[in-house]
Amino acid sequence: EDQVTQSPEALRLQEGESSSLNCSYTVSGLRGLFWYRQDPGKGPEFLFTLYSAGEEKEKERLKATLTKKESFLHITAPKPEDSATYLCAVQAGGYNKLIFGAGTRLAVHP
Amino acid sequence: DSGVTQTPKHLITATGQRVTLRCSPRSGDLSVYWYQQSLDQGLQFLIQYYNGEERAKGNILERFSAQQFPDLHSELNLSSLELGDSALYFCASSPSGLGETQYFGPGTRLLVL
Numbered sequence: 001e002d003q004v005t006q007s008p009e010a011l012r013l014q015e016g017e018s019s020s021l022n023c024s025y026t027v028s029g030l031r032g033l034f035w036y037r038q039d040p041g042k043g044p045e046f047l048f049t050l051y052s053a054g055e056e057k058e059k060e061r062l063k064a065t066l067t068k069k070e071s072f073l074h075i076t077a078p079k080p081e082d083s084a085t086y087l088c089a090v091q092a093g094g095y096n097k098l099i100f101g102a103g104t105r106l107a108v109h110p
Numbered sequence: 111d112s113g114v115t116q117t118p119k120h121l122i123t124a125t126g127q128r129v130t131l132r133c134s135p136r137s138g139d140l141s142v143y144w145y146q147q148s149l150d151q152g153l154q155f156l157i158q159y160y161n162g163e164e165r166a167k168g169n170i171l172e173r174f175s176a177q178q179f180p181d182l183h184s185e186l187n188l189s190s191l192e193l194g195d196s197a198l199y200f201c202a203s204s205p206s207g208l209g210e211t212q213y214f215g216p217g218t219r220l221l222v223l
Contacts, residue, residue, distance in 0.1 A: 031208055031209045032209045032210075032211075034211060034212075036214070041198075041217075041219070042216060042217070043112065043114075043200055043214040043215050043216045043217050044153070044200070044214045045112070045214070046112070046211055046212075046213055046214075049211050051209070087153065089153075091208070091209060094208070095166060096141065096143070096158050096165060096166055096204075096207040096208055097143070097155035097158065097166055097168055098143075098145075098153075098155060098202075098212060099155070100152055100153040100154075101152075102152050103152070
């Protein structure tokens with residue numbers, strides 16, 4: 001069964017303290033891996049799409065990487081406004097649906 | 111702003127009632143997806159429509175149904191509501207489907223009392 005696991009469940013950082021979030025997946029035939037940011041009560045906001053192992057994408061303080069079994073979201077010198085839940089999702093096989101992990105709740109304190 | 115719109119933002123209703131949630135996809139997108147987000151289940155795929163036709167079904171209850179109209183907007187109908195149906199309901203859209211990024215709307219928060 002296709003599965004996505006995110007760790008840690010929650011992460012507390014000081015402003016400027018870099019860290020990484022992990023997304024491990026077990027799927028048959030990965031079509032794409034997606035990272036979203038979600039603020040409380042809001043819709044998921046698209047961050048990155050990765051399609052193949054070795055691929056990397058960057059946007060401001062965020063960098064996403066992909067291997068054959070996991071993806072990392074690296075946050076460099078985070079700011080309080082980076083506080084949110086970060087969701088990882090995969091699309092696999094012949095299916096269009098996204099399978100989401102439970103998310104990592106990130107809190108960045110000044 | 112993703113370009114996906116959903117109405118209403120909030121909905122409060124009673125058990126046994128029926129409600130309709132509405133979604134307008136991004137301009138040019140033919141696929142619409144519905145997801146449910148509850149505290150204990152996370153984001154779960156319900157159903158996908160592509161250009162008016164049902165394309166894929168997830169863990170959607172028989173009490174729930176959806177459709178996509180010729181102008182590509184979609185409606186999710188929830189009937190015989192139960193307390194456990196209280197959740198955030200999101201609509202997402204993409205140009206066609208496979209391998210494409212899905213852009214999410216702001217959601218409808220449903221509270222069943």
